[in-house]
Amino acid sequence: MDYIGHGLDESELAPSPYLQARAWIDEAIERAKSSNVLAEPTAISVATVDASGQPNVRTVLMRFFDERGPGFVTNLESAKSEEIRVNPRVAAALTWPWLYRAIRFRGRAEPLDREEVHAYFDHRPYGARLSAWASQQSRPASGRAELERRWAEAQDRFPDTGDPEDVPVPDFWGGWRVRCDEVEFWAGRANRLHDRIVFTRVGEGSLADPDAWQVSRRQP
DSSP: OOOOOOOOOGGGOOSSHHHHHHHHHHHHHHHHTTOSTTSOTTEEEEEEEOTTSOEEEEEEEOOEEETTEEEEEEETTSHHHHHHHHOOEEEEEEEEGGGTEEEEEEEEEEEOOHHHHHHHHTTSOHHHHHHHHHOOTTSOOSOHHHHHHHHHHHHHHSOOOSOGGGSOOOTTEEEEEEEEEEEEEEEOOGGGOOEEEEEEEOSSOOTTOGGGEEEEEOOO
16 A cells, blocks of 8 residues: 655744644644544553663553653553653654654653643543552553452542542652654655654754754655
8 A cells, every 4th residue: 555645845844843743733633533543643652661671662642742742641650660760761652644644752751740740630530530549550460350449449449529639649640751852753655755854952942942953854
């Protein structure tokens, strides 16, 4: 199957990686509203390296994206969090096959501010807030029954009264944001002559600061 994407030309490129990524993310979200193909347009794959140098990758939901970079929430005792504390260098990717687009982020992971974590947690559905307490993320489980039992215990501990503060944020639950040094925009084209436009950090500014980034093109 050949690719029929529009591609990405330098003449169409936004002046900063934030504006370019924001435009693509917003379009993917809008397309997802009318298509089952893009059911999770903010699903982002996050790659880390463990203490032995073995790479690890998993897909989570990108819950934050602003001028500081993409962010996600997780158990702070999970495998990904433990690996980030040992080596904060990470890579992440948003991929939309049916739009023939992808964005790659490379940089260092930093903890999300607790204020951001609390604000996000309060907007999660009641059951999802309970699951943050019930799941010992990445740890071995004897079976499904163990997870269901822990969830029921959390439900008994934090009954639902309709108040977002019914379920407090666990101390062991938070998130990470990728402070990017490189952002690559991939756009598929016919004959596999894809476009790869890369923003590389050359200054201290945010993703929205054009002067902090240098633009180049890579071979597909």
